[in-house]
Amino acid sequence: MEPFISQDEMITLLSDLVHIYSPYFREEGAVEYAYAWLKKNNLPAELHHFSEDKITHFRGANVIGRLSGDKDGPTVLLNGHLDTVEICDGWTKDPLGAELIGDRMYGVGVLDMKAGCAAILLALRAFARNTKRFCGSVVYTLVSDEEGPYGLGTDALIRDGLTDGIDVAIVLEPSSAFTDSAFPTLCLGARGGWKYTVTVKGKASHGATPEKGINAVSEAAKIVLEIEKSELRGHERLGPGSICVLEFHGGGYPLSVPDVASFSVFRHTTLGETKDDIKREVEKAIARAEIKAEAFMAFREAPNEGCDGFEAYIVPTDDPYAVSFKESAFSVTGKPVSISYFNSLGDFNYLASRAKLPTLIFGPSGSNYHSPDEYVEVESALQTANILYHFLCSVLCGQEERTKRERRG
Template structure:
């Protein structure tokens, strides 16, 4: 199904309107309300889901709709409407939706307002052509994907999702997340856990350090061990990684520091979990031969049923939905897709990792995610609409 010139113009106008609405994470209400109005104008079911996260005194919104056919599978189409906050160095208006030489510029143009607009416009066309179909389509546009915890999708799973989907396609810019230029299907992502180690020593005068226990010295020894833990390797995702991202220890004037705090981000692959990570921390502490006492603290979970992290996941490339998507790209678009994994962590870890749903990323292409002069290549935006339409047609009719 090739888009007509009129349909291309409509789809482009939708995306430009989304880009012009500021929607940095924690500030998504306006774009959620606008997108709900668009969905209703497209005759799509559209509901706002409001959730509350008390630790940050934050009230957030998700937009979703369940389109029901006759029997059949449940297909999840997802994305996020929030963006990172404005970066410096833009040479184009970051909210201007400037179109130049086939590139549409703007904050969130690629990550991932183009993917969300593609889903929305695809659903309009699909229901116009196939008002009766076999199965269900659940679309979901999340908030705070770029912020802490993936709050929008966390609370959507907790409060709204009653049936586990048979397959999930998230229209993230899969090629950019894998650092590729050509079309790609992302089959998984590493997970991640954030934790801190608190060290408690014994302060004394700096003139007699042997009388105390320096938390700073112990922290230095432990950092070396934590940055060199043995991690597992996955055939698709590669190796896990342990990275110390913060270190603090201070004592005031001329004293041995008695406290230190180390913060680590641990990227993990299947076979690694919070339990295995905690065990490796204890092993690292033993190797460092610390004199301090210590406490390990993982990030608190945002909601019941979650552990505060992002589990890793992989999807089998021989999954029939994955094979269907590959066939569409080859036959309809004339492009052999690369199979990749995401170098980033996102809401897809919650859908694919927490829920265990076979999940892929496929979306428009462009450059400069989270950077100045972010852009989406418009031809790949139209291509994504075409591919999503054919995927729904071949999966549900």
Template sequence: MAESEHTASETVAQRVDADDTLSLLQDLVRIPSPYFEEEEIVEFVHDWLDEAGLDPEYHRVEEPDITGYEGRNVLARLEGSDPDAPTLLLNAHVDTVKIVDAWEEDPFSGRIEDGKLYGQGACDMKGGLAAVLVAFRILAEAVDAGDLDLAGDLLLTAVVDEEGPYGLGTDRLLRDGLLDDVDAAVVTEPGPILAQSDVSNPALILGARGRFLYDMEIRGRAAHGSQPHKGINAVVDAGRVAETLDGLDVDSHEKLGDGSVCPIKVEGGSQTLSVPERARLMVDRHVVPGESREVVREQAEAAVEALDLDSEVAVGFRESPDPGIKYGPYVTDPDHALVGSLEGATRRVTGVAPETAYFASVGDFNYLGDPDRGNLPTVILGPDGENIHSAGEFVYTDEVVEVTEILVEAAADLLGE
């Protein structure tokens, strides 16, 4: 857009066009992109940025050992005038969960009805992806037109494989040093729907619990099934361990709330007339700061020890491409300049102050916020909806537009001269 099309009193955020934004979102939803199958949407995002003159680049993501995955992130950077000014990251994932069977309509329709846009991934998180793309373009256009001066850089990362097993896209950004100059991050995941407390948009999510997944191998001793006293029943002992873990006392955190333990899978048994000698229990463990992998292991081992079982029990953590890949908990300082910019922007765009909350589960934002990894002040701000990861998923269209406007306003404030 040329400068002359805009009035002097218009803010840059007012240049966000709702129809444009939602039309882009429909395009994104119409491209199926379950994790590990993102090539088409990655090219679409790249070409969309390229056609807008925003010089996108591909970034290779490979994980040969466990998944055999090969994919590409898309990056674009808007350079500010002052190398010492802060760099803000806008991060969104392009993938969705695997397509859910229960859809009663085309899961890629992008149909809009009653202010809801439907499709697999519409809320998690193509709504947020459309928001960062449009916000980035509007800011770039405003700078180009001489209507806005940015001192700091704005970095856009559209990443692959967030929904997959290891968050490989954002992991690779960190590993390859592409976020080394970043000072703060916004991830436009849907926030309130997965918050620890009951909030609604506009909301800033200022932290998240972390997560470990571990296995317990329970080894008993086989015997004839008619004489169970001669063996050690691994299945029965697995049940005891599961029950104990279910009631385990874990740490809590003033902001992130309680850690949690959830035995999520049990397998075991052998032949039809034998005391089972092996069982395996898989445990989901959401953690708060202070609950490291070692702490989690020690807690589980102590709980087993106290049971004084005849079976032998070993705790193991799931196979990972690298020990550094972990979803650590983090809390963002509410007094950080990014939070201030987002609060002010939210007030100006919506007329109300945002609520604040903390995320219940994990995602790429953990990699960014975890003091052991990205160590970045990281805020989740994204359009909400319903039925994420399931059939009938939708995102609220007005929130997609609102988040786009808040991003523009906040970036202009934080990075402005």
């Protein structure tokens, strides 16, 4: 089937998005642009405002909309995030320049995930223009604060009931890039995870007589080493979890044995692991460390119970929507689609575990996400948009209508 979306359309829209600096908690420019773009192209759009008043005090907005058919049918959710990470040191290209070198476009967030958002917008426009009749609905959500600590944008969608009645979710994260796999790659699940802190309380003494105190820093270090030795459960698809010590604090007083120290850990989990499992893991590590100090473990504070962490999930390989998506990807690219699984986490975990949706992750190839000289391969971004368009047509349109469109193409 000939593509309905052109490379020029992708380059123009993606360049516009990259020019807008939109780190999390400061993504209002990209939100306003996406909202205006949808309105300009006669596509339904609303701003879904939300606030978080307990921890971050962030007030943000998501761009949402719905295309509804003239008959009952499945409802497809398209999800992407408009925010990026901050610009880091080490760039050799203009991080907001959208510089195009061969098939690579460079820019902060171009891969993660403004290319995915551009694919959603262009696929929606093509679908609305070329489809006269269809069944079911397309719900689209371009959200804020995916890169932040709590995923507040998609969290607000779920809490406000905007994911109710959905049959399948497609998240346009760069699956090929994140899994280091050739395009096209479809991810049918992801690891989860929780952040926690261990606080150690020792006893202060003069640094000349450390034996009279209990050094909290030394005791905390023993626990860290034992935690890192923990045996991790495996899974045939998601693999094992992982342990990453993020930060360590303690001491700093002149010539005094530190009486308090703490460290934080992010614990990626595999399918079946829970917060209780992590707590027991830490308790066992503390026991093995044989410390003299007291140690306390606590999970991070969260705005609400729903976003205190992320549960791992998988989608069965024979899920009918996954099968249809693979067929669409093959029809557009002529290449077999590999199946993989995300080793980290994101809004897709919320949609799968909290909204209880079969959640597929699919997006373009590229490299250097969260790093200097981030880039996306433009052809893969274009094919992502055309695959998404093909999938919407396959799932929501009857055979007769699909045949007419393919002949026109």
